[in-house]
Amino acid sequence: MSDSQDVKGPQLSLLEEDQMVTVKGQTFPPTSGFSSVSGSQLLGSQNQSEQELYQELTQLKSAMDSLCRPCPWDWTYFQEDCYFFSKSKRNWENSIKACLEIGAQLVVIETDEEQSFLQQTLKNKGQTWIGLSDLNEEATWRWVNGLPLSQGFKQYWNKGEPNNVGEEDCVEFTGDGWNDAKCNNANLWICKKPSSACSSSSLTKKL
Structure with missing residues (x-):
């Protein structure tokens, strides 16, 4: 151009x-x-x-x-939440900032169904940041909202992970599961925020 x-x-x-x-x-x-x-x-x-x-x-x-949409354009709706799947690549910190700019957060995975949804959506897309790290304390994994990684979710680590090779403190979605990686790597990223209910005015316009 x-x-x-x-x-x-x-x-x-x-x-x-x-x-x-x-x-x-x-x-x-x-x-x-x-x-x-x-x-x-x-x-x-x-x-x-x-x-x-x-x-x-x-x-x-x-x-x-005039349309009633639970999520903004270019976002994907799943179980009352909206997801934005980036096309560009950023490091982990900048991925967090990009999500915060629009009132969202780097994705926190809360259910097995959500894990399956992301697994299918990200298939063949490459490494993608999620909101999990052990930056505050080595081997103590916490989400960006401060909650610890629950025992039941540890099954989603890929075989042999996390292995902390070369100070790998941030978590990426790759293949069918998770991998710890260097936080300054450039990866795709996912934002998540709650969906919106349709207002009465929007419903009137739609009808």
Whole structure:
């Protein structure tokens, strides 16, 4: 894409960079930010004027606002929670920051069903950070919400793990289970937050 086609605007957050969307060959911030994009910020293509493109984006946002969704766009719903699966790679600390920016947290796995859901979703995707580490005390594994790893969940370590080879203090999902890894490795990551109930106004619009 040439410089003349770039959308100029404020610097994007870590998560917004991962949620960039494309409309008719042009890249824009995530749909939740359409309302802040003015006509003067949009550069039209050769076959479409700036104003026409802006009107289409406005209509698209209006249509999306009228839908009742338990999770934001680009998130996945499972058992009352919403999950964001990144496309970019970051170290463990920056993955936590990216999730905090949108009121979520690096995923804390709470049930066997959730483990199975993530296992199926992440199949063949590569190493992916989860919110588990022993940074505070060696061999004492805690989630980012402060809760300790329960005895029943230790079955999800891959064979021979955790082995702490070279100070491996953060946990990644890889293969069918978990592996301890160096926290500065660049991995995919998962955010999790509770789903939202539909408001009465949204239900009225939907009907």
